[in-house]
Amino acid sequence: MPTPRTAGATATGCCPPIVTAALSEGDAEIMAAMFKALSDPVRLRLLSRVASHPDGEACVCDIADVGVSQPTVSHHLKKLREAGLLTSERRGTWVYYRPAPGVLAALGEFLADTEKAGQEEIAPAGQVF
Numbered sequence: 001m002p003t004p005r006t007a008g009a010t011a012t013g014c015c016p017p018i019v020t021a022a023l024s025e026g027d028a029e030i031m032a033a034m035f036k037a038l039s040d041p042v043r044l045r046l047l048s049r050v051a052s053h054p055d056g057e058a059c060v061c062d063i064a065d066v067g068v069s070q071p072t073v074s075h076h077l078k079k080l081r082e083a084g085l086l087t088s089e090r091r092g093t094w095v096y097y098r099p100a101p102g103v104l105a106a107l108g109e110f111l112a113d114t115e116k117a118g119q120e121e122i123a124p125a126g127q128v129f
Contacts, residue, residue, distance in 0.1 A: 037083035
C-alpha cells in the first residue's frame, strides 16, 4: 500500500482524471493523503502562499503569518511535505518550500471534468447546483 510520502514521487503519473477511470486502491490512498492534508484551512493557505510566491519558492519566514504559532506552522508544513505536496530545502537557519514538481498540475488534471471541459461555464465559488 502506498504511503503519503510516496505521493510526491508519483503524483504526476498517479491517477487518471476522476471522470475517466475508477481509482485503484493505491492511487486512492495517494490522493486521499493529499486531499486530507489540504482539508485544513491553514495548510491550504500555506500551500497557496508557497505556490504563489514570486520566486516559485518561499522561505518559512515569508509565509508564517497565517494566524497560528510558529510551531503550528512547522507542523502544518510537515504534513504538506509528508503528503507529497511540498518539498523543502534548508539554507542556513531558514527552510525554503516549493510545490512538489508536477503535483499541482496532477491535482488539477485529476479533478478535471474532461468530458465537459469547455462546454459549460464554471460556477462562482460557493454556488451549488
